[in-house]
Structures are given as C-alpha cells and as structure tokens.
Amino acid sequence: MGCHSVINNISNTEKEEIRILLIGNPNVGKSVIFSKLTGMQVMISNYPGTTVDYSQGKIKHLGKTGIITDVPGIYSLEATSSAEEVAIKFLEEGRPDVIICVLDATFLERSINLAFQVMEYEIPVVFVLNLLDIADSKGIKIDIKSLETELGAPVISTIATRNIGIKEVLQKTWELGQNDYYARREEGLSKEEIWDKSKAIVKKVHLNSVESRVSKLDKFSDLCINFYTGLPIAIVVLLFCLAIVVGGGKALRTLILLPILNNWYVPLISKLIESIISEGIILNILIGEYGMLIKGVEWPFALILPYVALFYGVLSVLEDTGYLPHLGVIVDGILRRIGIQGSSIVPFIMGYGCAIPAILGSRVATSQKERLIISTLVTLAVPCIAQTGAFIALLGNHSMLAIIFVYLISFCFILLGGIVLNKMLDGFVNPMLLEIPYLLVPNAQALLKKIWFRVRSFMIEAELPMVLAVGIAALVAETGLLNSVGVLIQPLVVQWLGLPAEASIALILGIVRREMAVLPLLQLNLSTLQMVVGSVVALFYLPCLSVFGILVKEFSIKVAIQISIFTIFTAILVGGIINQSVSLINALLH
Numbered sequence: 001m002g003c004h005s006v007i008n009n010i011s012n013t014e015k016e017e018i019r020i021l022l023i024g025n026p027n028v029g030k031s032v033i034f035s036k037l038t039g040m041q042v043m044i045s046n047y048p049g050t051t052v053d054y055s056q057g058k059i060k061h062l063g064k065t066g067i068i069t070d071v072p073g074i075y076s077l078e079a080t081s082s083a084e085e086v087a088i089k090f091l092e093e094g095r096p097d098v099i100i101c102v103l104d105a106t107f108l109e110r111s112i113n114l115a116f117q118v119m120e121y122e123i124p125v126v127f128v129l130n131l132l133d134i135a136d137s138k139g140i141k142i143d144i145k146s147l148e149t150e151l152g153a154p155v156i157s158t159i160a161t162r163n164i165g166i167k168e169v170l171q172k173t174w175e176l177g178q179n180d181y182y183a184r185r186e187e188g189l190s191k192e193e194i195w196d197k198s199k200a201i202v203k204k205v206h207l208n209s210v211e212s213r214v215s216k217l218d219k220f221s222d223l224c225i226n227f228y229t230g231l232p233i234a235i236v237v238l239l240f241c242l243a244i245v246v247g248g249g250k251a252l253r254t255l256i257l258l259p260i261l262n263n264w265y266v267p268l269i270s271k272l273i274e275s276i277i278s279e280g281i282i283l284n285i286l287i288g289e290y291g292m293l294i295k296g297v298e299w300p301f302a303l304i305l306p307y308v309a310l311f312y313g314v315l316s317v318l319e320d321t322g323y324l325p326h327l328g329v330i331v332d333g334i335l336r337r338i339g340i341q342g343s344s345i346v347p348f349i350m351g352y353g354c355a356i357p358a359i360l361g362s363r364v365a366t367s368q369k370e371r372l373i374i375s376t377l378v379t380l381a382v383p384c385i386a387q388t389g390a391f392i393a394l395l396g397n398h399s400m401l402a403i404i405f406v407y408l409i410s411f412c413f414i415l416l417g418g419i420v421l422n423k424m425l426d427g428f429v430n431p432m433l434l435e436i437p438y439l440l441v442p443n444a445q446a447l448l449k450k451i452w453f454r455v456r457s458f459m460i461e462a463e464l465p466m467v468l469a470v471g472i473a474a475l476v477a478e479t480g481l482l483n484s485v486g487v488l489i490q491p492l493v494v495q496w497l498g499l500p501a502e503a504s505i506a507l508i509l510g511i512v513r514r515e516m517a518v519l520p521l522l523q524l525n526l527s528t529l530q531m532v533v534g535s536v537v538a539l540f541y542l543p544c545l546s547v548f549g550i551l552v553k554e555f556s557i558k559v560a561i562q563i564s565i566f567t568i569f570t571a572i573l574v575g576g577i578i579n580q581s582v583s584l585i586n587a588l589l590h
C-alpha cells in the first residue's frame, strides 16, 4: 500500500488518533476507498445497500494513527432504515475529527445535497469526487476548482477502483484532521433551499451541457427494467446461473472431487489408520460408517464445496455487474404480494447462499415488518447453498423430479408464508424506492478476490462445525446412543414421517447445520418417497445455530424462538402430510 503501513485490528483508542468517517450516498464507492486506504477486505458490490453495518480500520501515516469508519450509504440525515441509522449515529454521536464525504460524479446534485447537510456539523470535510471514469464515459466534465469554491472545502477527484487519487485523499485527510479547519457553515437552509442551491451549483460546475451519452450497456439496462423485455431476460439469466451452479457443481463433484477422494484419499487414509488401530470404536469413529476422516472430508469438500464456490461465483458476478436491482424491478409486483419490496430481492437471493447475510442485508428494508417477513421466509423455506448441495447429493442421482418437487414446495411456502405473514403482521411496506445502478463490466481481479473471500469464510465458518457434526454422528452411532435418543422421537420419525429410526440422527444434527439434516440420510438406503419426505423436513426444519444467533441479535430471543417453533412445526406437518397421503394413495392403488 505504498506510503503507509496498516494495522487491521483496533484495540484501545489513543489520544493521538485521527478519527475519520467515510460518508456519502449509497453505491458511490465508499467501501472501495475504505478498502484501498486500510488494505482491509470489505463487501463491495454494484448496488445501493451493500454495506449494512460499519467497518473500522487503522491507518498509520506520517507517524500518526487514523481510525477510519466505513458506514452504509445515506440519502439524507433522516434515517429510513436500520442500515441508515448506523451511518447517522456515527456522524451525530461519534463526532469524528474529519469526514471524507464521497460524491458521485455521475449524480452530482444528490451528492451535493447531502454534502450541505453534512457540513452543518462543523466538522472538517474532505470531498472526494469519485466515479470520474464513468462520468467521463457519459461525457460529463466537472470543474473541480469551481466545485471547491462552491463547497468551501477541498475536493479530490478519484477513480477509486483504479487507486487513482487515493494517496491525495490520505494526505488531505491528515492535513484537515490535525488542523482545526472547518468547512463553511450554511446557516439554517430549508430542505428546498438546499436542493435549489445544489441544482445551481451543478449547473455552474458542469463544463458541458450534460447531454449524457448512452452506452450499449445503458440500453441493455433499459431493456432489463422494461417488464416485457426484462422478464425473458431475467428468466434466461436465472436459468443460466442455475445451470452453472447445478451442472457445474455436479461435474466438479463427479469428474474431479469424488474420483480423487475414492481412488486416492480413502484407500490411503484407511490404510494409515488401520496400521495404527486395528479395531474398536475409535477405528469406526475415524473411518467407519460416519467416519470423521471419511465423511468429514467427503461431505464438506466433495459434496458441498463445489456448489458453494460456484454459487458465490455466480452471485458475485450478478452483484458486481449491477444486475440485481434490475431484477428487483421485474419481480416487484410479485414480491409486494408477500410484503416485500422489489429491492429486497438482493437479501432474498443471498439467502440461497446463506441465511445470515440475507437477514443482515434486510437491514436496508424500510420497515420492520418487511425485515421480519424476509428473515422468516429465508429461515423457513429458502435452502442455503450447503443444503442445496446436500439435496443434490441425496436426490440427484435418483430422480431429478424429486429435486424439482422439493424446490416447488419451497417456492409455494415462500409465497404462502409471505401472504400469511403480510396479513398477520402489523406495520406497512413502503412503495419501492429503488435506485438502478449503471451496469458495469466487473473487474476480474476484484471479482476473484471477493469470491475467494467468501469461499474462504465458508470454509472457516462451516467446515469445522460440519466435521464436528460428523464426529458427533459417528460417536452417537457407534456407542448406541442413537438408539436411546431415537426411541424418544421414534413415533414421529417412524410412524408419522415413515422414515427409518436411524433418520433421527439427521434431525439431531440438523440443529447444528442445515445440510446435516440431509447428509446422514445418504447412508440409509431410503426409498424415493422417504428421501423426498426427509428433504422436505430438512428444508423447513430449524434455523441452524448461527442463524438462530443472528435472529436473536437482529430481533430478539422471543422472535428467534417463535420462528424456530414455526419452522419445526411446518417441517413435521408438511413432511408427514406428504408421507401419509402418498402412502394412502399407494395403499388404495394396490
């Protein structure tokens, strides 16, 4: 990072620190600037509302330490969502020493409007005019000197993604952060006056009359949000993504990972362990039916990881191109019926990866009711990617129809659950206020970094609990504990759901991780009906432990418990109804 070294973790605060706050409209590149200044990896995507919480990092420069905070984007100083509250709280209560206010060169009027509101705080401000390359491609030219004069504070022009201007931002921030220099204060202007003033400034500083050039991507963007052309585009895009994740995942699994595992790894590890331990429980726990060293490697790495990697690959492309908000416009009509705005398609799609970012992402929703609906539906009926991998492993070789059936049930319950919750819960859903970003060609390096970051976090956060869960399965199966636990839930599992008693282990392990409610079924030689029932139960069943934790944190323990009771009840009810009705039809036919 050139002229400064970076320490990522913040410990206690020293006196000599400069506290810096990054502020600006959504999607203007604040997080890119944060990441370039600190060297820290944070989420960066091409849609408003990527950052929903704050990140802090330390910068050391010229012998001084700066603590910089990246917050969610805001349009004004009145919070309309819990994400915006975070930003405004940092500004109002944090009293930073200096503010870096990022302006969007392609949308200057709105940026300046916020700038004036920020300047009322009498805190030194460095203005950063970002996205200059995009402005340039649109034929927008801005007179920086004149903008400086109008704002009464320094303006640095940047192309953050290419690291252009970042060094200057750092220098200016240090200069202002140490001197008591205040931006000019605008006394008590009304909202309308601020808008008028912003408009007048934009007129003054634009060097050309902005007859904005329309690129091919802009034309395609228009096609994506027009319902009649946008709907077929959306279907093609989603089917293409599905093909990559499902088809690609299967190819990776069957052509590369399983052969390596079965032909090389398993014989090698079995030989090794058998040469040390000849028989007994320990041997079985390590390499037996649920062997930790066998299933604990096969399940997470060969069955789940390919889908995780491809899903995050596809998701990251959708995010960085800026396509997701376009999709939001097309699905707004449907989502509104289930109490969600079109813009919430982003957290919803994230739920197909993992429920945690989806629940956190719902912070951009403008009402508590909407947040609750998104979080409940994602927890109830949206399978995470690890669970999808497990469904494909269980049902894929057996019957494609069975997979389609499970996903149809999932869709039906998203719709049904949404309609019911929308009616049941008090509150309101605001009309959609969705900003459509320019479609961009993603930067390959940034994209790969982001995918790697996500896959790595999955490996760190998910693989260990999965291996541990396999260990518990092995222990429970080998010690006969399974039988005693099984007896308790046997009537439910055997009589009502029609599954073998051993399937209880899936229900026990499903508490730890969602895919573990499916994977143990692989060992049981089930009929197609049993597989489908097991999958449907697993689909709804329980939020995994970490999702439960997030629900408590974001809402309350009461809400988390209510959602869990609701999901477990739905799981057992729907699974049982499928089993009982198919069995009845079978009995009548034969």
Ligand SMILES: Nc1nc2c(ncn2[C@@H]2O[C@H](COP(=O)(O)OP(=O)(O)OP(=O)(O)O)[C@@H](O)[C@H]2O)c(=O)[nH]1
Pocket (backbone or CB within 6 Å): 024, 025, 026, 027, 028, 029, 030, 031, 032, 033, 043, 044, 045, 046, 047, 048, 049, 050, 051, 052, 071, 072, 073, 074, 130, 131, 132, 133, 134, 158, 159, 160, 161, 162, 320, 440
């Ligand atoms: N071409 C170009 N793209 C940029 C530039 N700066 C940021 N971007 C892109 O703009 C998008 C938004 O960047 P972020 O850093 O996530 O924006 P943010 O202001 O943090 O957005 P929120 O967290 O949603 O408020 C990303 O796709 C970036 O890659 C720039 O100078 N030029």
Ligand SMILES: [Mg+2]
Pocket (backbone or CB within 6 Å): 030, 031, 032, 043, 044, 050, 051, 071, 072, 073
């Ligand atoms: Mg951000």
